[in-house]
Amino acid sequence: MPWIVRVKRKFNAAHFLTDYHGKPEPLHGHTWTVEVFIKAEELDKGGMGVDFVEIDNFLKDILPDYTLLNDVFDFSPSAENVAKGLYKKVKEKYPNLVKVVVWETETCGAEYYE
Ligand SMILES: Nc1nc2c(c(=O)[nH]1)N=C([C@H](O)[C@H](O)COP(=O)(O)OP(=O)(O)OP(=O)(O)O)CN2
Ligand SMILES: [Zn+2]
Numbered sequence: 001m002p003w004i005v006r007v008k009r010k011f012n013a014a015h016f017l018t019d020y021h022g023k024p025e026p027l028h029g030h031t032w033t034v035e036v037f038i039k040a041e042e043l044d045k046g047g048m049g050v051d052f053v054e055i056d057n058f059l060k061d062i063l064p065d066y067t068l069l070n071d072v073f074d075f076s077p078s079a080e081n082v083a084k085g086l087y088k089k090v091k092e093k094y095p096n097l098v099k100v101v102v103w104e105t106e107t108c109g110a111e112y113y114e
Contacts, residue, residue, distance in 0.1 A: 003043070004098060007055040008035040015069040018076040033103040034063060034086060039096040050094070062089050079104045083112035
């Protein structure tokens with residue numbers, strides 16, 4: 001019986017879409033929220049699938065906090081593309097990753113899975 005272990009973390013970053021309805025968007029920032037979903041097929045003796053703290057520390061290391069996302073990624077940093085970029089990174093560490101959800105605001109976000 002599988003479980004999905006979920007961890008959410010916020011980061012602050014600026015970005016602009018390089019082609020927003022035909023022209024570059026003005027530079028602006030968001031407090032982004034990232035949530036990762038990792039499948040656990042079994043639990044350890046303590047009842048954990050994957051330790052929240054370990055995942056959170058990993059996210060802390062890799063999330064591009066206080067950056068310009070256009071400098072970090074070689075694609076237009078939409079929520080969709082940021083979700084895909086982060087999925088690739090998290091998947092290297094956690095092969096059981098199911099999906100990554102990225103929220104630009106409280107109400108607008110995108111998720112990526114394969
Ligand atoms: N599918 C997507 N749509 C949009 C994305 C995206 O990543 N994926 N991104 C943007 C912009 O980057 C932007 O974040 C939208 O900004 P926002 O400030 O919310 O735009 P508003 O005009 O609504 O601004 P207000 O502050 O609410 O006036 C757009 N779309
Ligand atoms: Zn934006």
